[in-house]
Amino acid sequence: MRSPISWRPPATWHFFRSDDRLLLILAGAIVGICSGVAAVALNQSLIAVLGYLRPYRAYWWAFVLPAVGAALSSLFLNKIMREGAGHGVPEVIYSVSRYGGLMRFRSSFSRLISSCLTIGSGGSAGPEAPIVMSGSAIGSNIARLLGLNDRQRVTLVGCGAAGAISAIFNAPIAGLIFAMEIILGEWAASNLIPIAIAAVAGTEISHLLQGKQIPFSHHHFNIGAVDIVACIGLAVFTALASIMLTRAIRTIHHQADGIQLPSWLKAAGGGCAVGLIGLYLPMVLGEGYHAIREMMEGRFAPGIGLVFLAVLAKIMATALTLGSGGSGGIFAPCLVIGSFAGLTYHRALAYLWPGVDWVQEGCFVLLGMAGLVSGILQAPLTGIFLIVEITGGYEVILPLIIVSAISTTICHYMEPASFYLKDLVEKGQLMRPGTDARVLADLEVHELLETDCITVHTDMLLRDFVDIVKQSRRNLFPVEDQSGQFQGMIYMDDIRPYLFDPLMYDAVLVGQLMNPRVETVSPDDDVVEVLERMDAEGLFNMPVVANHRFRGMISKSTLLDQYRKELMVQTYHLNR
Amino acid sequence: MYSQLFHIFRNTPLGRETFLQSLYFCNQVDTTPVVYIPEFIKFLMYFDNDVVQVDLDESYLTDPATAEDHARILLDSANLKPNFFTPKNFTASTLPDIPTNFEFMCCPRSISDLSSKIGLGYIGPRVRRIVTSARFPVLITSAVYKPWTRLVVFFGGSANALNALKLGMRIARQTGMPLDIFTQAENRSREDYAAIIRDHHMEDELERLQQRWIFFDEGKFETNLYAVPHDALVILGAYGHGLIRNLVFGSKMENIQSTIPNNLLIVGPNYTAGI
Known part of the structure; x- marks a missing residue:
């Protein structure tokens, strides 16, 4: 009996089957709206928590606030939501590169709450990575509901990330570029339109619910040739700060992993250390946008020494917060560290060459942010467009490009993988669609099995074997004993002299001719490892054996055939 | 294989x-x-x-x-x-x-x-x-280890049940154990169920393997489950009618597993079987 009410996923509707672009655009808009709402919810929650805790920050014991927030955040993630902790974005990239963007439903809200606890209490982290994870998980789960395939789901994950970044920064182009450059890692036209729609939807939702505000007000800068030349030095400075931040976070993370304490206690320890830093340098606490505004407007009073100290302190505070298990992202800390770096650099220039008519320090603050973001993410376009959009001015585009490009290049030279990709690259888990690693990862030994081999027995006479050779189209034969257990292989090249000597026909058994020491493959083996073994041994075929039984052959020619088919599937959308 | x-x-x-x-x-x-x-x-x-x-x-x-x-x-x-x-x-x-x-x-x-x-x-x-x-x-599995010596497939005519039947036939061939089909009629006659099997070209193979077709056209389903042998591996489809119907009317699989303690081999809606 058919159910009176049945749900058929829209992906199976006739209307969308011939061309899925309209479906993806509609779904992208929905995902953009949902992730925009999530971003606004996180933003407003953060404002509320920060406002609630502000009066308590004046007390001497305020240094424990980040510790309590980090501990609660860790307990919430590990005990209530039972999620593995992490910065968020690497998990999204992992899911996109390995599992077609499949993400858990709980990820669509868990990081919102945990990051609100960490950042709201004063932890040095940003809300962007958690909101990217939430938006991406929303996209993934909407794709599941609509019954979309892997490629379409990946597009919606990108839509979620774009909608979230667009809404939280009020920056649709940065959202679009972030999704394409960092999350998806490819520039396919079929992805571009739905992601652009999602970015616009996220921005509009943010406008609707929070008003048309940009994080930092627009300023006019008179940039001269000397400033542009000086940008090169700033790029080097911000690249070094990026490397330092990346290494500090990873070092503290690895150190914390080695400590045998509950994760919430480690997070509390990190939070407590951040709180202590915050007692002396309060500008390092929280997301830190207030300090950036002051720097851009030229109202930041502390001298060059203190600003430089703030660069180091913010790096340490961020490393302690995120490395010890707090929940949050590195976007906002990068902006703050970049702005401190830019200000330090500008004041150093002004000190060394007081006679030069330098541009206002707000300009270098802005360039420093671009240098840090581009360096740590190794994504220059994201850095450039994010800064252009959040500051509302295009007149700095030329020095922005210079700083971003140089910073990215230096960082890439010193750290070949960006902060988000480093762990994935080290574990061999970064598999962008259409790459050799991804194609091979999607192939399995059982898909490559050739089962047209004729199996022979050890006690078979050569005469009988010759009859089988006549029927066979292959020049290799697996050999089994009477109980069906694999014993070895006969390769035609090895036994050719016997085949042309009829005197041997009734004197030699197959068991005497076979090669018992052949390299075998198990059906569970990784295709990459199988290929490496073939290359190392100079083999073109290998028998697949499981439970001592011959299952088939695997050959390089079949592998190449399947490889090509898989590559065509994975890159089909790039050619549309 | x-x-x-x-x-x-x-x-x-x-x-x-x-x-x-x-x-x-x-x-x-x-x-x-x-x-x-x-x-x-x-x-x-x-x-x-x-x-x-x-x-x-x-x-x-x-x-x-x-x-x-x-x-x-x-x-x-x-x-x-x-x-x-x-x-x-x-x-x-x-x-x-x-x-x-x-x-x-x-x-x-x-x-x-x-x-x-x-x-x-x-x-x-x-x-x-x-x-x-x-x-x-x-x-x-059942709570305590108990070898099974026969197979029972629950067949209600759905696509999932057909998959379960195909799996049951495969296991019957591999093990040589007798295969029983258990059907509780739901507004259909025995001939209707037989026609479904015939339409899927499973009739001959089933005739060779099948020992009994236990067909109930009356009585409560839970009561009729007493007829399932205690030493049978029960093979059945699950959640083949979609979320809404399962929520409204309940899942047949849930009914079965709550009544009989046998080992169950459950075939979900995404399983694709070959005879």
Whole structure:
């Protein structure tokens, strides 16, 4: 009996089957709206928590606030939501590169709450990575509901990330570029339109619910040739700060992993250390946008020494917060560290060459942010467009490009993988669609099995074997004993002299001719490892054996055939 | 055909019973057991269109030092080669990814909740998600190891039931055990059900394998379940009617598992069977 009410996923509707672009655009808009709402919810929650805790920050014991927030955040993630902790974005990239963007439903809200606890209490982290994870998980789960395939789901994950970044920064182009450059890692036209729609939807939702505000007000800068030349030095400075931040976070993370304490206690320890830093340098606490505004407007009073100290302190505070298990992202800390770096650099220039008519320090603050973001993410376009959009001015585009490009290049030279990709690259888990690693990862030994081999027995006479050779189209034969257990292989090249000597026909058994020491493959083996073994041994075929039984052959020619088919599937959308 | 059964080993007396049941199944259907001794309390299974996080009951981590030895002893006693699974991929450092390309998976009635809750009438939400998403059938074992000597397939005419019947026929061929079909009529005659089988060209093969067709056109379903032999492996489809109907009318599989204590081999809506 058919159910009176049945749900058929829209992906199976006739209307969308011939061309899925309209479906993806509609779904992208929905995902953009949902992730925009999530971003606004996180933003407003953060404002509320920060406002609630502000009066308590004046007390001497305020240094424990980040510790309590980090501990609660860790307990919430590990005990209530039972999620593995992490910065968020690497998990999204992992899911996109390995599992077609499949993400858990709980990820669509868990990081919102945990990051609100960490950042709201004063932890040095940003809300962007958690909101990217939430938006991406929303996209993934909407794709599941609509019954979309892997490629379409990946597009919606990108839509979620774009909608979230667009809404939280009020920056649709940065959202679009972030999704394409960092999350998806490819520039396919079929992805571009739905992601652009999602970015616009996220921005509009943010406008609707929070008003048309940009994080930092627009300023006019008179940039001269000397400033542009000086940008090169700033790029080097911000690249070094990026490397330092990346290494500090990873070092503290690895150190914390080695400590045998509950994760919430480690997070509390990190939070407590951040709180202590915050007692002396309060500008390092929280997301830190207030300090950036002051720097851009030229109202930041502390001298060059203190600003430089703030660069180091913010790096340490961020490393302690995120490395010890707090929940949050590195976007906002990068902006703050970049702005401190830019200000330090500008004041150093002004000190060394007081006679030069330098541009206002707000300009270098802005360039420093671009240098840090581009360096740590190794994504220059994201850095450039994010800064252009959040500051509302295009007149700095030329020095922005210079700083971003140089910073990215230096960082890439010193750290070949960006902060988000480093762990994935080290574990061999970064598999962008259409790459050799991804194609091979999607192939399995059982898909490559050739089962047209004729199996022979050890006690078979050569005469009988010759009859089988006549029927066979292959020049290799697996050999089994009477109980069906694999014993070895006969390769035609090895036994050719016997085949042309009829005197041997009734004197030699197959068991005497076979090669018992052949390299075998198990059906569970990784295709990459199988290929490496073939290359190392100079083999073109290998028998697949499981439970001592011959299952088939695997050959390089079949592998190449399947490889090509898989590559065509994975890159089909790039050619549309 | 080479096939594997995935088993998550629990180093407790209850886990031993479940494992013995898996090993018996493997020996009967010529399947290789793949044993996972969990190091972490949770793991992820990425299916075609769903990702399921399984949060194991704490008892799965009982005495890890002896777990592998215990599993090896049981594998040896069943004359099966030890094949232990070690996760290669991790979504997070304490969250391994478990492959989903096995041919069978063994689950107790619940793997996330305390084992004291396991009993008839209760299937954990994670086991339900796995059944719904998996391409493989799920072996849900009885609480105590009990070898089965015959097969019973529940056939209600749906696409899922047809898949269950195909699987039952395959296992009957492999094991040589008698195969019974159990049907509770639902506004259809016996001839209608026979026509469905005929339309799918399964009639001849079934005639060769089938011992009985137990057909009930009256009586309460739960009452009629008494006719299921106590020593049968029960094969059935699950959640084939969609979420809404299952929510409104209840799932037939849930009815069956709450009434009979037999070992169940459950075929979910994503399983595709070949005769």
